[in-house]
Amino acid sequence: MYINFEYLLFMLPVIILSAVCQMWVRSTYNKYSKITNARRMTGAQAAFYVMRNTEADGVKIASVGGTLTDNYDPSTDTVNLSEGVHSAMSIASVGIAAHEAGHAVQHHSGYAPIKLRSFLVPVCNLGSSAAPILILLGILLDMAGLYMLGILGFCAIALFQLVTLPVEFNASKRAMRSLEECGILNDDELKGARKVLTAAAMTYVAALATSVMQIFYYTTVFNRRRK
Secondary structure (H helix, E strand, O other), rough: OOOOOHHHHHHHHHHHHHHHHHHHHHHHHHHOOEEEOOOOOHHHHHHHHEEEEEEOOOOOOEEEOOOOOOOOOOOOOEEEEEHHHHHEEEEHHHHHHHHHHHHHHHHHHHHHHHHHHHHHHHHHHHHHHHHHHHHHHHHOOOOOOHHHHHHHHHHHHHHHHHHHOOOOOOHHHHHHHEEEEEEEOOOOHHHHHHHHHHHHHHHHHHHHHHHHHHHHHHHHHHHHHHO
């Protein structure tokens, strides 16, 4: 990839933004992962309750290794919860588990943005692997066509991340509504869970900002080289 001091300077704002968001997630998670919810409900139990009376009833819930590796896998119809979420009784674990359950509900209810995101996954994967190579080859071989294909690859990544935003925010909205309606968390605990999910959502905003800035940078370099 064509990276130099100018690139680093250009990308510095989003690099700082991404770092701040990551620290925000870690600090918020660490804080609320140490506070046990009043009902002493585990993350797995919370996910079950969120999905019980929805189209996602019957989705499997599994424990996976790692920290903050929680996800919903539509290929196996499984909500995968990290070790610190699955069996933990913290406010953070309940909020995160409910969020992933929200993705399962989205999938089973036919939520359009999550369908679009699933469709864009292979396009994004191709773009992320091919774009840097195409940019580099375009520079080395002085081929504008290859360079432009590389920029389009970054555009594909940005499109995927743009579609991801409503998916993530909607999953958090569903989670918070379910946690309140089911009485899983009280008012003070709901505030803590919302802080955890908001911090996590901002990492997706930072990722989109990074992709957009990459597009601007490489487009600027391309226009300069064509003069």
